Amino acid sequence: MAGAELLEVRGVSCGYGETTIVRDADLTVAAGETLTIVGPNGHGKSTLLRAIAGLLPIGAGEIRFAGERIDGRPAEKLTERGLICIPQGDHLFPDLTVEENLLMGAFPKAAWRGRRKALEQVFERFPKLRERRRQRARSLSGGERRMVAIGRGLMRSPRLLVIDEPSLGLAPVIVEQVYEIVAGVAADPQTSILLVEENFTHVEEVADRVCVLEMGRIVRTGSPAELADDPTVTQSYLGALPA
Amino acid sequence: MSDVLSILVSTIVLGSIYGLVALGMTLIYGILRVLDMSQGSMVMIGGFVGWAVMTSAGLSPVLAIAAAFAATFCFGVLTQVVSVQPLIGRRGTDFEMITFITTFAVAMVLANLALQFFGPRQKNVPELVSGSIHLYESVSLPYQSIVMTAVAVALMLAFALFLNRSRFGIAIRAVAQDLDAARLMGVPIRRVFPLVMGFASAIAGVAGVFLATQYFASPTAGDQPLLIALIVVIFGGLGSLQGAIGAAYAIGLIQAAASVWVSTTWALPILYGVIVLVLVIRPHGIAGRSLEARL
Numbered sequence: 001m002a003g004a005e006l007l008e009v010r011g012v013s014c015g016y017g018e019t020t021i022v023r024d025a026d027l028t029v030a031a032g033e034t035l036t037i038v039g040p041n042g043h044g045k046s047t048l049l050r051a052i053a054g055l056l057p058i059g060a061g062e063i064r065f066a067g068e069r070i071d072g073r074p075a076e077k078l079t080e081r082g083l084i085c086i087p088q089g090d091h092l093f094p095d096l097t098v099e100e101n102l103l104m105g106a107f108p109k110a111a112w113r114g115r116r117k118a119l120e121q122v123f124e125r126f127p128k129l130r131e132r133r134r135q136r137a138r139s140l141s142g143g144e145r146r147m148v149a150i151g152r153g154l155m156r157s158p159r160l161l162v163i164d165e166p167s168l169g170l171a172p173v174i175v176e177q178v179y180e181i182v183a184g185v186a187a188d189p190q191t192s193i194l195l196v197e198e199n200f201t202h203v204e205e206v207a208d209r210v211c212v213l214e215m216g217r218i219v220r221t222g223s224p225a226e227l228a229d230d231p232t233v234t235q236s237y238l239g240a241l242p243a
Numbered sequence: 244m245s246d247v248l249s250i251l252v253s254t255i256v257l258g259s260i261y262g263l264v265a266l267g268m269t270l271i272y273g274i275l276r277v278l279d280m281s282q283g284s285m286v287m288i289g290g291f292v293g294w295a296v297m298t299s300a301g302l303s304p305v306l307a308i309a310a311a312f313a314a315t316f317c318f319g320v321l322t323q324v325v326s327v328q329p330l331i332g333r334r335g336t337d338f339e340m341i342t343f344i345t346t347f348a349v350a351m352v353l354a355n356l357a358l359q360f361f362g363p364r365q366k367n368v369p370e371l372v373s374g375s376i377h378l379y380e381s382v383s384l385p386y387q388s389i390v391m392t393a394v395a396v397a398l399m400l401a402f403a404l405f406l407n408r409s410r411f412g413i414a415i416r417a418v419a420q421d422l423d424a425a426r427l428m429g430v431p432i433r434r435v436f437p438l439v440m441g442f443a444s445a446i447a448g449v450a451g452v453f454l455a456t457q458y459f460a461s462p463t464a465g466d467q468p469l470l471i472a473l474i475v476v477i478f479g480g481l482g483s484l485q486g487a488i489g490a491a492y493a494i495g496l497i498q499a500a501a502s503v504w505v506s507t508t509w510a511l512p513i514l515y516g517v518i519v520l521v522l523v524i525r526p527h528g529i530a531g532r533s534l535e536a537r538l
Contacts, residue, residue: 055423079429091424093417103410104417107428112410152428 012061014051034186034193039213053085082159090149094138105155122151143174245380258495259395263450265475265487267443273482274419280347283469285315285444289451290460304371311448319444323437357462365459480528
């Protein structure tokens with residue numbers, strides 16, 4: 001059982017400077033699984049993801065990827081092992097073209113060799129980006145930017161794709177499209193997904209399991225169906241303090 | 244007619260050399276946000292390497308340029324590791340201001356080391372190639388100028404190609420635009436920073452060989468080029484490569500025109516006057532982008 005876990009987070013606390021934001025978090029993502037973390041804004045979801053991606057040092061606990069300790073390793077090393085993070089707000093390179101942005105997704109040497117093929121696959125998934133390939137990223141619409149961000153993450157066959165709020169700031173129609181794409185990636189047994197979302201609406205379509213993160217702690221874990229009916233989850237969003 | 248021709252000739256030569264030094268400063272500012280005051284020292288070191296290889300050892304100018312490139316590359320990497328890298332990510336410090344001072348300190352140390360080793364006297368460096376083409380009346384075009392311009396333009400084109408086409412080049416621009424995202428892509432930023440400063444310094448070193456053949460090699464040979472490069476870089480809009488190269492030729496043109504039509508004594512005062520005027524009207528330089536502009 002334990003051998004099948006791709007990502008293991010055990011007792012992790014992290015934050016910025018003196019402020020601890022996430023406390024004693026435990027979660028696992030099995031190979032091929034899609035795990036979603038939901039929770040209100042400002043409760044530590046992105047902080048936990050930044051720690052997993054290696055952008056933020058952790059104060060306590062341990063993080064393992066494919067059995068190996070990865071906490072303390074910098075982000076630029078993790079990406080070579082197939083732990084790929086699509087950050088909140090896309091973080092595109094604004095003055096690079098769409099194509100150059102995507103190519104940066106294939107930066108590690110091994111991926112660079114297969115960049116033409118990977119680019120072709122991304123363009124097949126997002127035909128709009130093929131039309132816009134020579135445009136600077138800063139000139140794109142919000143939905144197109146999200147597509148570039150996701151496409152960039154897919155440029156080097158990820159083992160674990162970490163996605164931070166893919167629906168953030170997008171029109172409902174575009175959110176539908178984004179989730180169709182996420183569902184497509186989730187269906188691939190080679191790729192596990194760790195997804196963070198503020199609300200529940202689309203999570204049910206893609207998630208195998210859901211964690212609820214509240215006040216920096218993971219308070220519930222279960223299947224989407226279980227959690228949708230759970231009154232404590234509703235309370236989290238209404239701001240009621242747990243008894 | 245012959246006035247215009249000689250202005251054109253010196254514009255191209257001056258502009259190319261200024262362009263080399265400004266290209267390095269722009270790269271460093273665009274990527275590291277460091278206004279690197281040690282770039283003048285790299286010009287100075289390049290000049291001394293050129294003198295050592297050509298005059299002392301009597302070897303070929305090609306070797307001198309290669310040696311200057313290699314030596315200043317190493318000095319650039321060293322300068323970055325010593326005076327910039329330890330300051331990256333320090334909280335509560337003004338990174339731009341502090342590195343401005345630390346790189347200036349490095350420049351002082353290097354100038355005094357040069358004084359110690361080579362003495363205060365100016366050293367003559369021979370021409371790279373002798374001879375010239377007669378163009379028109381009293382105007383002639385030395386082969387030396389053609390070679391310098393060709394090498395300078397080739398270096399600038401090579402860098403443009405490198406930044407636009409290669410894996411590492413695109414990554415360097417990516418680092419300049421979004422550091423965290425570049426790390427998430429796997430770009431080894433700890434190696435990118437010293438490399439950028441090494442390459443930028445190496446270009447300044449090559450410019451140093453050229454300038455030494457026009458003037459001299461001396462411990463203070465980098466001061467004037469540093470000042471000009473600062474002006475070019477600010478004039479071009481800090482951090483904009485096209486702006487810097489355009490500004491380099493514009494400044495070469497102003498200097499050349501003032502020398503020919505007014506006098507060489509007035510060339511620099513006129514140049515500075517024009518720059519002050521332009522900056523008062525367009526504070527972000529001729530490229531017109533704001534200070535936030537990235538490569």
